[in-house]
Amino acid sequence: MTKRLKIGIIGSGGIARFHVEAYQKLPYVDVVAVADVVPGRAQQFAENLGLTDAQTFDSHTEMLKLDLDGVSICTPNASHHRTSVDALRAGKQVLLEKPMSVTLNEALDMVKASRETGNMLTIGFQPRYDPNMKRLQEIVQSGRLGNVYYVETGGGRRRGMPGGTFIRKDLAGAGAMADIGCYSLDMALNTLGHPRPLTVSAFTSNHFGRNPLYHPEADRFEVEDFGVAMVRFENDLVLSFKISWAMHMDTLGATMFLGSDAGIKVTPFGTGPWSGVWDGSIGSMTMFHDDFGGHTETPIPLISHSVNLFQAKVHDFAEAVRDGRPAPIPAEQILIQQAIIDGVLRSAEQRREVSVELPHNV
Incomplete structure (x- = not known):
């Protein structure tokens, strides 16, 4: 029983x-x-x-x-x-x-x-439970791309700023980086197998959150609504990470994995002002490679599913x-992205590149 x-x-x-x-x-x-x-x-x-x-x-x-x-x-x-x-x-x-x-x-x-x-x-x-996220991870970790040396990820909402506890530093700790940036980082890091970060150089701002034209709680807005960072990892891997709750742009671009043998471009599922971030499923995947003496693009078929x-x-x-x-x-995996977010906030505050220190036993 x-x-x-x-x-x-x-x-x-x-x-x-x-x-x-x-x-x-x-x-x-x-x-x-x-x-x-x-x-x-x-x-x-x-x-x-x-x-x-x-x-x-x-x-x-x-x-x-x-x-x-x-x-x-x-x-x-x-x-x-x-x-x-x-x-x-x-x-x-x-x-x-x-x-x-x-x-x-x-x-x-x-x-x-x-x-x-x-x-x-x-x-x-x-999002880890999406069959297409699992397929992306399988492709990258199979070695099909060769040596993956550069990854670009992040998400941008044209307008999608929450309020309440999300914008208070004493309760949220951080803004867009913690709220939706963690999804982008998890998507990239889980796909790559959780490499160890070494340094972070970052910039953050809150031009929209602090402006009453764009946010009804502008006078109480204490966190970032935009951030961008360059993260260096072991084994000569570099990650460009960008995130936005609000911006004058339709997208911050697709996620991409560049390898020595091939590359993959991935777009998120969904449309509308609150979409464009990696909190759900995949919209499309395309592999770029050279075959038959020329440049080749291969759409990767998406798995149709009804997984909630x-x-x-x-x-x-x-x-x-x-x-x-x-x-x-496991929390040990998420510790890696937490180290990066911590580095982003420290780097943005200090206006310089900072080191990421992780114990050897994690």
Whole structure:
């Protein structure tokens, strides 16, 4: 008989609803608790989603005293570190919404807590579950491109600036870099096999967020709405990374992988002012190579599928908890992109290239 899993939810904002709805589709999972620091909010959330038997708390530490198999952490970025470490040390398996943390040191502490406790810390990057993302990774890692020496990635919304907690530095830590930039980095780094970064040279700005013509909360806008960086890795690999919540342009261009034998150009799925970033599926893939004595372009057929990427992420976590499997998206992998984002913010503030320091054991 399959063991029933008892799951708790920390944070009851919009993304938490998607977690609960995904869990509710699994017959062996019960969402038994919800915690939110705003008094009464967890109770209202539970009622709205029909969690009639769930206990509600104004403190995640109180909720973690329950006998839970796992938790989904859906809080603002700045609290990811504390809630994750508390949950791991309370003996829970953890699914954490992106981005992993605000600083690299926080991310390192989270990985340390996971290793010391033996409890899972997996980070929620649902685009990895897209069959076409998996196909891209297989092509690049097969060696078909030869020596990959340059990658360009990032996403640009013409207009797509959030508000509320996303634009407060004390809660979000960073703006577009953390919110959607982490998707672009994960897409590139996971495809490449998570190479180790060495240096970052970056620039960020918030010309749109701070302008009341473009944002209704301009007087409270404290983070970047645009960023660009050049990242050097081991083995003479270079990554150009660019991201934008708002701009006077239709696109920041496709993602590309340049290799000594071939190259691939990839475009994201979707249209409209909030599209153009790597938070979902692939729109097209084309390989550029030389064959029969000339330049050749080969469209890579996309895999038709009906995978609900968000549900796949939550279900994979639940199955890993149930079956005792390792983290589906290990925190050690996401630590690499967190190091880059940390480097971007330091470089932009200091207006110079900075080194990325990662311990040898990660």
